[in-house]
Amino acid sequence: MIYPDNFESKIGFDKIRQILADRCLSPLGREKVEEMAFSSRYTDIQEALSQTDEFIRIIKEEDNFPTNYFLDVRPSLKSIRVEGTWIDESALFDLRRSLQTIREIVSFLKKEDEDNTPYPHLYTLAGEVAVFPGLINQIDRILDKFGRIKDNASSELNRIRKEILQVSGGISKSLNSILRQAQSEGLVEKDIAPTMRDGRLVIPVAPAFKRKIKGIVHDESATGKTVFIEPAEVVEANNRIRELESEERREIIKILTAFTNELRPLVPEILQSYEFLAMIDFIRSKAAFAIDIDAIKPAMEDKQIVRWYTAKHPLLFISHRRQNRQIVPLDIELEDDKRLLIISGPNAGGKSVCLKTVGLLQYMVQCGVPIPLDERSVVGIFEHIFIDIGDEQSIENDLSTYSSHLTNMKFFVRNCDAKTILLIDEFGGGTEPQIGGAIAESLLKRFNQRGAFGVITTHYQNLKHFANENKGVVNGAMLYDRHLMQPLFTLAIGNPGSSFAIEIARKIGLPEDVIADASEIVGSDYINMDKYLQDIVRDKRYWETKRQNIRQKEKRLEEVTENYETDLLSVEKQRKEILRQAKTEAERILSEANAKIENTIRTIRESQAEKEKTKQARLELSDFRSSLENEAPADGKIARKIEKLKNKDKNKKKKEKAQGQTAQPEITVGDNVRIKGQTSVGQVLDIQKGNATVAFGMIKSTAKLDTLEYVSKNQQKREKKPTMVSAAVSDDMREKKLNFKQDIDVRGMRGDEALQAVMYFIDDAILVGVSRVRILHGTGTGALRQIIRDYLRTVPGVYNYQDEHVQFGGAGITVVDLD
Structure with a gap:
């Protein structure tokens, strides 16, 4: 339930409705905008928001959604329900184009099956919508691409039009012959040509010579200096043209009537398809508006809750954007024991804007329209929204402003419950403050007892006290900079606000003796209390800033700690891997040394060497290998062994080189x-x-x-294989990891520029150890994509690359998986 009847105009939703209507492509969508209504059904709201959210993604990510020919042919379809009527050519052409649009939209939404579609809610909306391909083909047999009846729509029409062309050709020849004769006799000017009057071809002649040419005078010019004569020789032919045109029209009506007889039984089903087209137009307008105001489909719960962060009033946002000004977003929470928020603070400090923001956004979301707030926000569902704002004074009804407020309060107190949100501006105002404040407090007590939610603005001190002392009610203040003497338009929940009446009066320039006299009248207690409120607000702002700084530093410290822990794990993993590789390398070198010694033994044996010396050499080699395998893999020992074995290997290579062995093979093509x-x-x-x-x-x-x-x-x-890195390199690596972005955009670059950028990017990605990166190159001709993939095919660290999922960019993005 919404109260009162002019609720939409009070919160500004009538303007939102107009914006949505203006964004529609046809009367079909505009009708749906007018039909849009408040709902308290959670499933219906979620469905409407989900459809719009999917269309937001279509607008942002797709470039081939059909938006042509959202035409409203319903009046013409309804007019042919009576037997004997027919649809005219222009309506038939509009029908064909709009049916084709419906067909293309359904095809777009159903290009994937139900389990894989990226737009499940729009897929369901398309459902069993009829697309009439046969009907479109029938229309194509009747109309050409410009919407005119084809010559071959029937054999009789073809015959008639051929005869019209034949007779018209004869008339043109006769007229040209008569015209040339008249020109040679000086009856007609040399540059005169036949013209059309009343559907008949005639010759323009000066009035003085009109009797020189036999025929019928059809018309004369406005100046009277020219008369238009139909020569007697072509009168019969022109009459025949008229007869043929009548026959043509009768044949066209016959064709359209025959088609309409086939179309008539399908009208109810076609009208249902136009309902689908209307819904698509409506959803599209909501999506376009949501993109314009940075709105989202918020997280929703099927209960009464308001937990909003950085919420923005859409109309204020649009207005400020035109003026290049920034809007101050609203953070507000209403739930559990803090259901009724009493906002106080100076005039023109943003209290009413805060109240209207809550009312407008809650109403928008329950009408299925996305709203501009942070993704962390949670939005609830209310069955009733009641608002009391503005001056309802009426001379005709003898109703004062205060009487109007009391009338609204009577309705509120009788009808509010735990599923109601109340929006009341200047609660208790409009009458003598003492009694007005008392009545307001009594009403507030009953609202609280009924468990209602609400945002209420006031200046009354007794309501601030009530909020401070009763569970379910909480104070809030619109912040004010007392040094600059200007409002901050920021809501702070937890403490009441000061009206800053004395400060504002002093800023305006009210005489100091007046201010002093007023302060004496209200007494020191009131002045001190107002001062304490100001001090509380000031201190709260100070400590809020401190807390925010501490949070930021803690977050930074957590990030640094996490980075160090990650790096330590990485270093430990590297250390173990290097030790494993070192041992493998040692075994390889030993294997080579063993092979060399075996070769030496074979040489000794062949040269009749002593068997005992051969046996001793092999035994020493075996002992050395066993001792190395049994040693603990300590960093220093392994490193020393590796260095020793490397030196032996170097000496061996030098010796081989000295013996004339070739260490460097000859380089050939393909190496x-x-x-x-x-x-x-x-x-x-x-x-x-x-x-x-x-x-x-x-x-x-x-x-x-x-x-x-x-x-x-x-x-x-x-x-x-990876190698050990120094501490300095590790620091560089850590910095690269912190700043590395896993996407690169090379769209618009030349081929060589893009390739160079991708080469550096892939090198850095492998260096910092990321597993997946994305290269945005666009679709275009595909040349840039081919160059990049040819390069990726040659990079050892790349083990796979592929198109991004079609939902996230498709062939315009290459996803690269790295070793």
């Missing part, structure tokens, strides 16, 4: 190589006169052969 001193590995594409063309990913480069070194596949695998 993997790198520039000496660099880490990037490329593939040799061509070798010409000591120079090699090498492809590093998508980039080709030419280098001298002697600056390149061969890289084997095993060597590549080994070099992919």
Whole structure:
């Protein structure tokens, strides 16, 4: 229930309704806007909000939703219900285009099956909507693409139009012949051509020569200087044209009547499809409005609660935006033992705006319209919204402002309950303060007893005391900067507000003796109490700021602590991995050494060496390997062993080189190589006169052969393994992780610029250890997408890449999974 009858105009919803109507594409949607009504059914509200929320995503993410030809053909369809009537050509053309739009919308919403659709509520709305493909084909056989009846709509029409063309051609020839003859005789000007009058082809002639040409005078110009003569030779032909045009019209009516007879039984079903089109138009207008005011589908609970953060009054938001001003958002909570909020504070401090914001947003959401507030907010459902605001003084009804308030209060106190929210401005005002305050307190007591919710503004001290002393009622204050002497338009719940009457009077310039006299009249107790209220508000603001700063510092400290813990775990994991790799590397080197010694033993054996020395050498090698495997994997010992084994390996290679063995294979086309001193590995594409063309990913480069070194596949695998990093590098890594963004947008860049940006981006992603990144390249011609994917195919750290889900961007975004 909504009270009073002019509730919508009082809170400004009539303007919201007009904005929505203006955003509709057709009268179909505008009718739905007018029919939009307040509901207290949770499921209905959720359904309406969900439909709008899905359409918001369509507007933001899709670019092919059909929005052409939202045409209202219902009047024409209703007019053909009587037998013998027919639909005219223009209405038939509108019917065809709008039915095609309905068909395309249903196809769009049902392009996925019910289980996979990204728009389930709109999918359900499309439901069993009929799309009439056969009817569209029938219309296409009758009308051309411009909405005119086709020549071949019937054989008789085709014959008639051919004859019209034939007769018209004969008339044109006759007229041109007569005109040339008249021009040669000087009866007609040289630049004159046949013209049309009353549907008949005629020749313009000066009045002096009208009797020189035999025929019928049909008209004369406004100046009287020209008469239009139909030559006698073409009168019969023109008459035949008239007859044929009548036959043509009768045949068209016959065609349209025959079609209408087939259309008539389908009218009820077609009208139902137009209901769907109307709903789509209506939902679209709500979605467009929601995007404009940054509104969302809020979290809702099927109970009475108001827990809103950064709520904005939509009309005030639009108005301020035009003036390049910022709106002050509202934070408000009404629930449990704080159901009735008594707001006090200075005039023009925002009390009424706060009240209207609550009323308008609650009404909007229960009409199925998204509202502008933070996603953390929770919105409840009320069965009744009662409002008392503004001056209802009426001369005709002999009703004063106060009498109007009391009439409203009588209705409120009789009808409010625990599912009601009351919105009362200047509670108790309009009469003598003492009795007005007493009546207001008595009413407030009964509202509280009935468990009602509400936002009530007042200046009365007794109501502030009542709120402070009774459970269910809470004080609130509109904050005021006493130093700058200006309102802050911010609601603070928990303490009453001061009216700042003395301060405002002093700022305006009221004489000081008047202010002193007034202060003496009300007494020191009142002045001191008002001062204490101001001090409380000031102190609360101070401590709120302190608490906010502490929260921010605590949050930062938690983030830093979490980063250090994460880094410690990462370092420990790296340490274990490096130890494991070190042991593996040691085993590999030992294996190579063993193979070398076996080769030495074989050589000794073949050279008739002593068996005892051979046995001793193998035994020493076995003892060394066993001792290494039994040692604890301490960092220092392993590191020393590795260093020792590496030195032996280096000495072995030097010895082999000295013996004439070739350590560096000859580089050929297809080999993997790198520039000496660099880490990037490329593939040799061509070798010409000591120079090699090498492809590093998508980039080709030419280098001298002697600056390149061969890289084997095993060597590549080994070099992919992680190594220990220093403390300084770890700090850099931590900084990169903190600042790394997992999306990059290269839309609009040239191919080489985009490729360079993606290369740096992928390198950083692998460095910081993220598992997934997204590259926004857009669809366009697909060239940029192909260049990027060709590069990704060459990067060892990339093990998969694919299109983003169609709901989040589809082929315009590449999702990259990294090792």
